[in-house]
Amino acid sequence: MNVDELPQNLRFSNIKEELILFAAEQQQRIGVEDRLLASSEIIESVIGKYKKMQHDQVKRSFTGMLPGLSAALSDFSMDTVKKAIDSTPTKKVWRWIKEKVGKSVHAKRKEFHKIAREEEQK
Secondary structure (H helix, E strand, C coil), rough: HHHHCCCHHHHHHHHHHHHHHHHHHHHHHCCCCCCCCCCHHHHHHHHHHHHHHHHHHCCCCEEEHHHHHHHHHCCCCCCHHHHHHHHCCHHHHHHHHHHHHHCHHHHHHHHHHHHHHHHHHC
């Protein structure tokens, strides 16, 4: 079914226009050489790789391991990855994660519950 074949009403028209505008804006951000996930099989494969990585590193947060997932999905040579690991101190990686990625959902949830408990005790 084409979008234009859907029933017309004011609410739907507004949402339709917003979605079309959003898609057009996102399209402008895509470079010719960019790779995009475009099928559920690819996404499921990525999630499977991530779960394996997470299982191997059970003490790491989901958010903090995202740079590792990016490396696992790249097509860098083992030599390039080894050089990057050897030349980058762990503290620098964690600082980058803190600055660029931010707190994990789990960390935010723990912080929220701590504040809520403190408020209850007042």
